[in-house]
Amino acid sequence: MSERKADKAKDFSQWFDSVLEQAQLIDSRYGVKGFVVYRANAMRICKRIYEMLESQLEANGHQQVLFPLLIPFSSFRKETEHIKGFEDQVFIIGEAGGEELDEKLVLRPTSETAIYPMYSLWLRSYQDLPFKFYQSVAVYRRETKATRPLLRGREFLWIETHDVFPTAEGARLQVQEDLEMSKKVFDQLGLAFLVAEREEFDRFPGADSSYAYDALLPDGHVLQIGTTHFLGQHFTGTYDVSFLDAAGQKEIPYSTCFGPGVSRILAAVVATHGDNNGLVLPFGLSEYDVVVVPILYKGVEEKVTAKAKEIANSLSKKGYSVFLDDSDLTPGKKYFRWETKGVPVRIEIGQREVEQGNVTIFRRDTKKRTLVKEDEVEASIEQLRKDILEELRNRAWSTLKERLVTVKDRDSMIASSASLVIMKSPFCGARECADSIKEATGGYEVRGRGLDDQGKPEGGCVWCGRPAARTVYLAKAF
Ligand SMILES: [Zn+2]
Numbered sequence: 103m104s105e106r107k108a109d110k111a112k113d114f115s116q117w118f119d120s121v122l123e124q125a126q127l128i129d130s131r132y133g134v135k136g137f138v139v140y141r142a143n144a145m146r147i148c149k150r151i152y153e154m155l156e157s158q159l160e161a162n163g164h165q166q167v168l169f170p171l172l173i174p175f176s177s178f179r180k181e182t183e184h185i186k187g188f189e190d191q192v193f194i195i196g197e198a199g200g201e202e203l204d205e206k207l208v209l210r211p212t213s214e215t216a217i218y219p220m221y222s223l224w225l226r227s228y229q230d231l232p233f234k235f236y237q238s239v240a241v242y243r244r245e246t247k248a249t250r251p252l253l254r255g256r257e258f259l260w261i262e263t264h265d266v267f268p269t270a271e272g273a274r275l276q277v278q279e280d281l282e283m284s285k286k287v288f289d290q291l292g293l294a295f296l297v298a299e300r301e302e303f304d305r306f307p308g309a310d311s312s313y314a315y316d317a318l319l320p321d322g323h324v325l326q327i328g329t330t331h332f333l334g335q336h337f338t339g340t341y342d343v344s345f346l347d348a349a350g351q352k353e354i355p356y357s358t359c360f361g362p363g364v365s366r367i368l369a370a371v372v373a374t375h376g377d378n379n380g381l382v383l384p385f386g387l388s389e390y391d392v393v394v395v396p397i398l399y400k401g402v403e404e405k406v407t408a409k410a411k412e413i414a415n416s417l418s419k420k421g422y423s424v425f426l427d428d429s430d431l432t433p434g435k436k437y438f439r440w441e442t443k444g445v446p447v448r449i450e451i452g453q454r455e456v457e458q459g460n461v462t463i464f465r466r467d468t469k470k471r472t473l474v475k476e477d478e479v480e481a482s483i484e485q486l487r488k489d490i491l492e493e494l495r496n497r498a499w500s501t502l503k504e505r506l507v508t509v510k511d512r513d514s515m516i517a518s519s520a521s522l523v524i525m526k527s528p529f530c531g532a533r534e535c536a537d538s539i540k541e542a543t544g545g546y547e548v549r550g551r552g553l554d555d556q557g558k559p560e561g562g563c564v565w566c567g568r569p570a571a572r573t574v575y576l577a578k579a580f
Pocket of ligand 1: 531
């Protein structure tokens with residue numbers, strides 16, 4: 103355990119690491135750079151995030167598959183643009199059982215090059231389409247920037263969908279569906295986010311268009327937590343994926359991929375909602391929704407314990423995940439323990455509560471205590487289930503909006519960059535401009551055009567003054 107108490111507002115980085123440790127989410131002492139152990143408290147939340155995403159995908163007609171971790175080097179090498187984007191990041195196995203392999207094997211950094219050769223065997227007729235498959239796996243990239251638990255690892259958890267459609271329009275609609283699914287899930291997690299179409303120079307290697315979600319970290323950096331890409335006919339063409347249309351003509355289909363990053367979504371949940379006492383979570387993500395703490399004094403133990411059990415049982419029957427903490431720790435230590443882990447609601451029951459026929463309800467998100475009549479406990483908990491998520495979501499959005507500023511000229515851009523705001527500016531679309539901005543502002547990146555911002559802005563590019571093509575977000579990315 104860290105001895106020093108970290109302050110989220112003053113030192114996000116230290117605070118984040120100490121929460122991961124104290125809430126027993128991640129152990130980073132594994133001993134391989136960029137690889138960490140996800141402990142039970144982290145995997146519980148990851149599992150829930152997976153369930154949310156998978157249920158959306160399946161409701162939209164996707165089916166789960168599992169492709170091998172290893173990709174033959176010859177297949178990986180086939181899509182030249184794609185390999186250019188990943189070649190300096192892949193782990194390659196060249197030996198097994200003490201012998202050199204005939205063909206080297208790549209640990210999947212993403213699975214297009216594993217999946218498309220099989221799609222070319224599976225696809226025959228237009229009647230086979232669409233293909234809508236996903237897998238929930240870990241991927242491996244040798245990140246060259248400093249690795250950080252959950253935020254940037256060389257192994258991370260995600261979902262990847264690989265969809266194929268007979269027409270470009272079908273594939274474009276899929277990208278819309280991906281964006282809607284992501285939004286629904288991020289809403290359920292109380293996250294605020296920017297959604298933007300990445301600039302041409304910032305697309306996924308091999309994509310015709312790329313869209314991404316960025317969450318805001320408390321220190322002002324943004325964190326990409328999911329992407330969806332329209333791949334056109336790049337991969338289907340390269341890997342000989344084709345079909346016969348209704349007239350018997352051979353056609354090349356269009357494809358998409360969608361990659362919500364589960365490790366980073368968990369990081370965003372921890373970073374966005376947590377406070378100096380530890381994790382703050384909505385119902386459904388924490389180990390328990392409600393913890394009942396009896397406050398025992400000599401002479402009233404029996405009555406207090408009986409009432410605590412009764413309340414815990416009645417809430418369990420209603421479907422909440424409830425824990426009665428009747429351990430012999432002091433009430434203060436119990437409060438600390440469950441607050442660190444982010445349990446959204448605590449019910450405290452002592453002598454006064456027994457005598458007066460009520461209970462004290464503590465909300466983790468606002469740290470407020472309320473006295474509630476015994477027969478109103480269930481209704482209060484149900485209300486809190488909604489209110490806590492709403493409170494977290496509102497806070498996240500107001501923090502994001504407070505950080506958003508419109509900047510229209512070079513001088514204001516340089517001045518604003520010092521305070522780590524997110525900027526919205528007219529932009530010409532040129533890579534040289536983006537590179538020059540990055541250099542002059544200590545790392546600000548063009549994150550792309552906001553999807554709610556489709557019109558052409560008036561006036562010139564914030565940097566070069568040439569006619570602006572669109573309004574874009576600029577931020578420092580983690
Ligand atoms: Zn420009």
